[in-house]
Amino acid sequence: MWPSFVPGISSCSLLLGSSYRVNSYQRNVLDSQVCFSNGFSFGVATASYQIEGAWNVSGKGESIWDRLTHAHPEMILDHQNGDVADGSYYKVKEDVALMVELGVSFYRFSVSWPRILPNGLSNYVNEDGVRYYKELIAELHRNNITPVVTMYHWDLPQCLQELGGWTNPIMADYFVDYARVLLDTFGDEVRIWLTFNEPYSFCEDGYGGLDAPAANSSGFEDYMCGHNVLRAHGMVYRMFDNEYREKIGGHMGITLDFAWLEPATTSVEDQQAAETARQFYFGWFAHPIFSESGDYPPIMRSLIDENSKRQGFHRSRLPYFTSEEVEMIRGSYDFLGLNHYTTYLVKRGSQRLNVQPSFKEDMNAVRFQRDDWPKTNSTWLKVVPWGFRKLLNWVRLNYRNPKTLITENGVAYPRGLRDTKRVKFIDSYLRSLHTAIYQDGCFVIGYTYWSLLDNFEWTRGYTERFGLYEVDYQSPDLTRTAKLSAKYFTNVAKTGCLPNNFADYTYDTD
Numbered sequence: 001m002w003p004s005f006v007p008g009i010s011s012c013s014l015l016l017g018s019s020y021r022v023n024s025y026q027r028n029v030l031d032s033q034v035c036f037s038n039g040f041s042f043g044v045a046t047a048s049y050q051i052e053g054a055w056n057v058s059g060k061g062e063s064i065w066d067r068l069t070h071a072h073p074e075m076i077l078d079h080q081n082g083d084v085a086d087g088s089y090y091k092v093k094e095d096v097a098l099m100v101e102l103g104v105s106f107y108r109f110s111v112s113w114p115r116i117l118p119n120g121l122s123n124y125v126n127e128d129g130v131r132y133y134k135e136l137i138a139e140l141h142r143n144n145i146t147p148v149v150t151m152y153h154w155d156l157p158q159c160l161q162e163l164g165g166w167t168n169p170i171m172a173d174y175f176v177d178y179a180r181v182l183l184d185t186f187g188d189e190v191r192i193w194l195t196f197n198e199p200y201s202f203c204e205d206g207y208g209g210l211d212a213p214a215a216n217s218s219g220f221e222d223y224m225c226g227h228n229v230l231r232a233h234g235m236v237y238r239m240f241d242n243e244y245r246e247k248i249g250g251h252m253g254i255t256l257d258f259a260w261l262e263p264a265t266t267s268v269e270d271q272q273a274a275e276t277a278r279q280f281y282f283g284w285f286a287h288p289i290f291s292e293s294g295d296y297p298p299i300m301r302s303l304i305d306e307n308s309k310r311q312g313f314h315r316s317r318l319p320y321f322t323s324e325e326v327e328m329i330r331g332s333y334d335f336l337g338l339n340h341y342t343t344y345l346v347k348r349g350s351q352r353l354n355v356q357p358s359f360k361e362d363m364n365a366v367r368f369q370r371d372d373w374p375k376t377n378s379t380w381l382k383v384v385p386w387g388f389r390k391l392l393n394w395v396r397l398n399y400r401n402p403k404t405l406i407t408e409n410g411v412a413y414p415r416g417l418r419d420t421k422r423v424k425f426i427d428s429y430l431r432s433l434h435t436a437i438y439q440d441g442c443f444v445i446g447y448t449y450w451s452l453l454d455n456f457e458w459t460r461g462y463t464e465r466f467g468l469y470e471v472d473y474q475s476p477d478l479t480r481t482a483k484l485s486a487k488y489f490t491n492v493a494k495t496g497c498l499p500n501n502f503a504d505y506t507y508d509t510d
């Protein structure tokens with residue numbers, strides 16, 4: 001039934017989940033060294049705007065990130081943009097060769113909506129965009145690397161933003177049209193799909209804050225965005241289920257981001273605040289899709305309804321789903337894609353009535369990080385590996401242990417090839433993940449490092465480097481060079497085990 005070029009072991013084990021549990025023999029082996037089972041897969045990730053460049057060539061349309069970075073360079077830390085980025089549009093073979101060197105079994109990348117549909121709508125398909133992704137997918141298959149494709153990683157066509165972007169309910173229909181083009185065009189060659197990447201981030205930071213489209217309307221537009229994105233996800237999943245699954249097969253999920261939220265103290269108040277925060281930050285998108293009952297988390301519903309009423313609004317700022325929509329969205333997944341980077345402590349926020357409505361005020365909880373947690377190059381990212389295990393167990397207990405693919409985990413440090421801190425970061429997070437799987441029984445089938453390459457880190461420009469490969473932005477060729485962490489990750493991906501002899505990767509340098 002599958003096209004013959006769909007590779008064997010690597011792609012079949014990814015997401016089928018059948019070979020994920022370890023037997024007792026394997027368990028003994030695992031006890032002596034930290035090893036993941038045979039069915040567990042390792043991969044790397046990128047996203048279109050962050051690596052492709054070629055922002056206006058071969059018929060590509062403008063995206064909301066093109067517009068923001070060009071119109072407001074001052075909103076980007078280094079005043080840069082993704083016009084050229086890593087030039088990956090011209091480097092299919094070179095980039096895939098890096099993945100071959102790493103020994104990974106899958107590659108998670110995203111499709112640029114305005115590159116495929118320059119006007120946002122499906123009446124005109126840009127052939128050169130199709131050619132690029134077809135070449136990339138074919139090169140991956142030639143090398144036995146499974147493509148994992150995200151349909152939307154934040155680069156909305158600017159012309160759709162002119163209509164209100166994700167605050168406009170019609171965007172869900174347009175997303176269905178776009179998804180249909182992708183499934184018709186690439187469905188035979190791609191078996192693993194993610195509808196959206198991190199809806200919390202692009203709704204809260206984009207519509208509630210100053211990432212593109214920088215609507216800065218928290219407590220209103222962020223909720224509208226979330227509502228339409230959830231509808232769009234459910235609609236595309238149902239379309240996939242009804243019209244494509246039998247024909248082309250495959251698996252569809254969504255990637256949600258979840259930083260672990262730990263109570264700041266053992267007080268009942270802080271325990272409750274932390275749980276409320278989890279429901280706002282993660283449950284907002286997870287509860288409607290992954291919970292048994294569906295719909296928004298009850299605490300989110302009641303807090304925003306009450307606040308809206310008290311603030312004199314005649315309707316809740318959090319829109320309501322119809323009962324048909326609740327049913328359509330509930331259970332609309334084959335697996336959960338999970339992005340995890342860091343942990344926060346949570347305490348009850350002071351109730352400041354009548355302040356400007358916002359997501360944070362609605363939650364009435366504040367999150368912060370300890371100063372003595374190890375720092376990285378990102379202000380928001382402290383190294384807290386134990387949070388990973390706690391979060392995975394929370395997901396297991398709240399959503400009936402869904403099949404989960406870690407679609408991102410990674411860290412930024414200053415430029416340098418001897419990135420021993422990154423090696424330690426990955427190693428410590430993988431150990432936490434290993435415990436969650438093999439001691440606690442969390443159903444996790446694979447791990448994706450973010451990112452293959454240094455790339456354009458949104459409003460932080462090129463100042464934060466997450467790559468296993470360094471990109472020399474001064475060189476005309478945008479030269480890629482392996483960091484020490486690439487060597488470490490190659491070892492892990494090829495053996496499935498974490499090295500006992502850490503010395504190879506941790507010698508001190510600069």
Ligand code: NOJ
Pocket residue numbers: 047050197198339408450457466
């Ligand atoms: C989440 C996003 O999906 C990705 O685009 C971003 O670069 C990384 N996290 C690091 O912040």
